[in-house]
Amino acid sequence: MVTVAELEHGQKGVIKDFSNDILPIKLLELGCLPGNIVELVQVAPLNDPIYINVNGSHIAIRRTLAKQIEIDIQEDPKAI
Amino acid sequence: MSKNINVALIGNPNTGKTSVFNALTGLKQKVGNYPGITVEKKMGVCKLPNGVKANILDLPGTYSLNTTSLDESVVVEVLLNKNDKSYPDVAVVVCDVENLKRNLLLFTQIKDLKIPAILVINMADRMSRKGISLDVAALEEKLDTKIALVSTRKNNGVPRIKELIADYASLSADPNVDTSRISPEYFSRLQKAFPNEDLYKLWLVITQDVNFTDIEKKRIEDATSFSTKSKTELKKLQHKETVLRYQFINNTLKETYKVDLQTAKGLRASLDKILTHKIFGYVIFFAILLLIFQAIFDWSTYPMDFIDEQFAIASEWLKNTLPPGVFTDLLAEGILAGIGGVVIFIPQIAFLFLFISLLEESGYMSRVVFLMDRLMRPFGLSGKSVVPLISGTACAIPAVMATRTIENWKERLITILVTPFTTCSARLPVYLILIALVIPEGRFLGLSYQALTLMLLYLIGFGMALFSAMVLNKILKIKSRSLFMAEMPTYRLPLLKNVGYTVLEKTKSFVFGAGKIILAISIVLWFLGSNGISDDFKNAESIVTQRIEEQGLTPYSKNYIQNNLDGYSEEGKQDSIRIMTPILKERARAQEIAGYKLEHSYIGYAGKAIEPVVKPLGYDWKIGIAVLTSFAAREVFVGTLATIYSVGSDEEETIKNRMAAELDASGKKPLFNLASGISLMLFYAFAMQCMSTLAIVKRETNTWKWPLLQLLFMSVFAYLVALTAFQILN
Numbered sequence: 001m002v003t004v005a006e007l008e009h010g011q012k013g014v015i016k017d018f019s020n021d022i023l024p025i026k027l028l029e030l031g032c033l034p035g036n037i038v039e040l041v042q043v044a045p046l047n048d049p050i051y052i053n054v055n056g057s058h059i060a061i062r063r064t065l066a067k068q069i070e071i072d073i074q075e076d077p078k079a080i
Numbered sequence: 081m082s083k084n085i086n087v088a089l090i091g092n093p094n095t096g097k098t099s100v101f102n103a104l105t106g107l108k109q110k111v112g113n114y115p116g117i118t119v120e121k122k123m124g125v126c127k128l129p130n131g132v133k134a135n136i137l138d139l140p141g142t143y144s145l146n147t148t149s150l151d152e153s154v155v156v157e158v159l160l161n162k163n164d165k166s167y168p169d170v171a172v173v174v175c176d177v178e179n180l181k182r183n184l185l186l187f188t189q190i191k192d193l194k195i196p197a198i199l200v201i202n203m204a205d206r207m208s209r210k211g212i213s214l215d216v217a218a219l220e221e222k223l224d225t226k227i228a229l230v231s232t233r234k235n236n237g238v239p240r241i242k243e244l245i246a247d248y249a250s251l252s253a254d255p256n257v258d259t260s261r262i263s264p265e266y267f268s269r270l271q272k273a274f275p276n277e278d279l280y281k282l283w284l285v286i287t288q289d290v291n292f293t294d295i296e297k298k299r300i301e302d303a304t305s306f307s308t309k310s311k312t313e314l315k316k317l318q319h320k321e322t323v324l325r326y327q328f329i330n331n332t333l334k335e336t337y338k339v340d341l342q343t344a345k346g347l348r349a350s351l352d353k354i355l356t357h358k359i360f361g362y363v364i365f366f367a368i369l370l371l372i373f374q375a376i377f378d379w380s381t382y383p384m385d386f387i388d389e390q391f392a393i394a395s396e397w398l399k400n401t402l403p404p405g406v407f408t409d410l411l412a413e414g415i416l417a418g419i420g421g422v423v424i425f426i427p428q429i430a431f432l433f434l435f436i437s438l439l440e441e442s443g444y445m446s447r448v449v450f451l452m453d454r455l456m457r458p459f460g461l462s463g464k465s466v467v468p469l470i471s472g473t474a475c476a477i478p479a480v481m482a483t484r485t486i487e488n489w490k491e492r493l494i495t496i497l498v499t500p501f502t503t504c505s506a507r508l509p510v511y512l513i514l515i516a517l518v519i520p521e522g523r524f525l526g527l528s529y530q531a532l533t534l535m536l537l538y539l540i541g542f543g544m545a546l547f548s549a550m551v552l553n554k555i556l557k558i559k560s561r562s563l564f565m566a567e568m569p570t571y572r573l574p575l576l577k578n579v580g581y582t583v584l585e586k587t588k589s590f591v592f593g594a595g596k597i598i599l600a601i602s603i604v605l606w607f608l609g610s611n612g613i614s615d616d617f618k619n620a621e622s623i624v625t626q627r628i629e630e631q632g633l634t635p636y637s638k639n640y641i642q643n644n645l646d647g648y649s650e651e652g653k654q655d656s657i658r659i660m661t662p663i664l665k666e667r668a669r670a671q672e673i674a675g676y677k678l679e680h681s682y683i684g685y686a687g688k689a690i691e692p693v694v695k696p697l698g699y700d701w702k703i704g705i706a707v708l709t710s711f712a713a714r715e716v717f718v719g720t721l722a723t724i725y726s727v728g729s730d731e732e733e734t735i736k737n738r739m740a741a742e743l744d745a746s747g748k749k750p751l752f753n754l755a756s757g758i759s760l761m762l763f764y765a766f767a768m769q770c771m772s773t774l775a776i777v778k779r780e781t782n783t784w785k786w787p788l789l790q791l792l793f794m795s796v797f798a799y800l801v802a803l804t805a806f807q808i809l810n
Contacts, residue, residue, distance in 0.1 A: 030143065
């Protein structure tokens with residue numbers, strides 16, 4: 001299982017599912033829905049939190065939360 | 081006269097909602113709190129083109145009607161309670177053109193409440209730069225609304241909003257999305273149980289943590305005609321609702337909203353690379369902090385000295401103009417000084433909020449949160465507490481006010497409670513004089529002991545703040561979601577108008593909110609310090625005068641006069657000496673009377689009464705008095721000792737020498753020695769001795785419970801630490 005926490009700088013992925021049923025609704029509202037593309041924009045200096053772009057929303061989340069979002073990594077960023 | 085229209089201004093954070101509010105209402109704004117809670121309530125009046133007036137209510141920013149904080153609950157409560165007098169006739173939903181998709185989620189929810197809604201698409205001036213094209217007419221039709229394209233930065237489109245508000249009666253109040261589709265069976269049962277209620281409203285009451293709506297939650301829970309669902313099931317349905325809404329929005333935008341990614345070139349990526357860089361990120365942040373410190377410590381001293389001077393002049397003028405008496409004293413020394421004590425904080429508050437609002441408006445603040453989050457986490461705090469905590473090093477008052485940006489109530493409360501531990505600038509004069517008195521000169525690795533002590537005191541303050549945050553995080557039983565999520569908004573040039581409004585509003589809220597309490601306490605302290613019940617107090621003047629006649633001035637006063645005259649004799653100005661001698665004698669007499677009076681005032685007796693309590697800390701009753709009066713503001717410590725020792729408080733060197741000469745009870749050792757000095761510094765480091773901070777904490781937490789607990793805990797802790805230090809060192 002690959003999650004958002006495993007993305008590398010600049011890498012993108014498509015959201016598949018959530019490992020936790022009660023993922024905060026706020027995350028969904030910001031566009032974190034299955035099928036949407038998520039990109040890792042920045043990692044904070046101490047490796048946490050991470051800063052992602054999902055569906056046009058730029059948000060910072062902690063790794064614990066990122067681990068709950070399953071994705072398919074898009075190997076070639078240009079393909080999107 | 082026709083009734084004013086109620087308009088609710090709603091929108092996601094970072095959409096420029098506040099700019100729209102400012103553009104609509106100008107300076108006709110009123111900021112208060114919602115009854116019983118600490119959420120800010122911003123209201124303003126706007127005159128519409130048809131002559132009708134509109135009451136604009138600026139609701140807290142929210143991503144949706146699914147509430148996770150107190151601020152968001154307020155939004156839902158206002159929208160659900162038809163009987164409330166601020167229930168909106170029309171909602172104005174503000175969106176950012178770049179984040180239209182996400183912003184529309186909230187819009188569809190408002191529409192589904194059947195409140196007529198106007199869509200304001202803000203930041204329209206950025207469209208061409210971002211390669212965005214929009215078919216407004218088609219979008220209006222699909223969303224069943226009227227749209228105003230606005231750019232508050234370029235001052236475009238605001239009249240159109242006003243026209244649409246004036247014409248609100250013609251707006252459709254039909255919903256966008258049929259929520260019942262997420263579970264037709266559940267919703268039909270719900271409708272059967274409550275045939276007269278609106279389904280979406282019922283749904284919100286069931287799923288949201290809200291009070292004061294016209295539909296009672298209990299009524300729904302008690303209704304047995306349909307089975308209630310478990311929390312997890314409801315959560316799943318909420319997820320489905322969100323997906324459904326996004327489907328509608330995606331369909332709506334497919335044909336009306338286009339982004340040409342080729343033209344979209346962002347400042348974001350390149351700025352983020354530098355501002356959140358592993359090294360430069362911190363360097364820049366600390367440089368900005370330094371600038372803020374410079375402003376609060378240094379630049380604000382000019383206006384503060386000016387204010388101080390003006391109040392001294394005014395007080396003097398009052399005393400000379402009005403007939404002497406109790407009333408004049410109350411006015412000149414009690415009330416006026418009290419008001420001065422409030423006004424004196426304005427420069428620091430204004431400077432801090434100038435910077436904070438610049439940082440927030442530009443989008444940089446979120447990057448600070450991002451950079452610092454990991455460092456704060458071990459203490460149960462997040463990156464959002466960093467700026468308030470660090471501002472506390474200047475002054476706890478604006479720092480406590482700055483915690484409003486922390487959405488999580490538990491985190492905010494902890495930050496408010498621990499901020500007063502950080503070394504504020506009022507502790508500095510106390511530290512400096514004590515360090516000079518008790519810490520030996522000398523160097524350790526090239527650094528002077530005195531400088532090291534000062535640095536250690538700063539570290540102790542900050543460390544204690546973090547440590548107590550960790551403890552509070554464990555013991556405070558406040559239900560709050562520990563979800564950390566920060567939107568990283570686009571970088572923007574701050575709008576000076578918004579910055580100006582913020583500074584003005586924060587200053588006003590301090591002066592009128594906390595100012596009253598500060599004024600009241602300072603009048604009480606003044607009264608206690610300048611009144612006494614005993615004959616000694618009433619006859620202070622004759623007693624001291626008689627003593628001077630019989631025994632002459634105290635050795636200290638003689639020294640004071642001699643020192644002042646020395647300057648003249650060196651220059652051989654005999655005339656000056658002749659003129660100055662009686663003036664200095666009179667001054668010395670007045671100082672001795674003032675000292676005698678303070679000693680026999682209510683506060684003087686209180687100081688003597690607490691002597692047994694402070695003795696184990698190495699203090700005498702005089703220090704006891706100074707500790708008590710420090711409650712008005714810590715820096716008063718030095719001035720009070722000056723009065724008690726009957727020295728003019730104008731020269732620090734004089735006070736220091738006088739303090740150095742003071743002997744302890746045994747009469748062999750200086751009163752201010754290493755043990756008592758360190759005990760005193762530690763006491764000042766930890767004790768809650770600032771009524772202004774207590775007043776602002778009361779205002780920000782809306783109860784006396786927290787400031788009183790703070791006072792109790794910090795003072796007891798300070799006492800124990802000082803006690804231990806003195807007993808060990810002595």
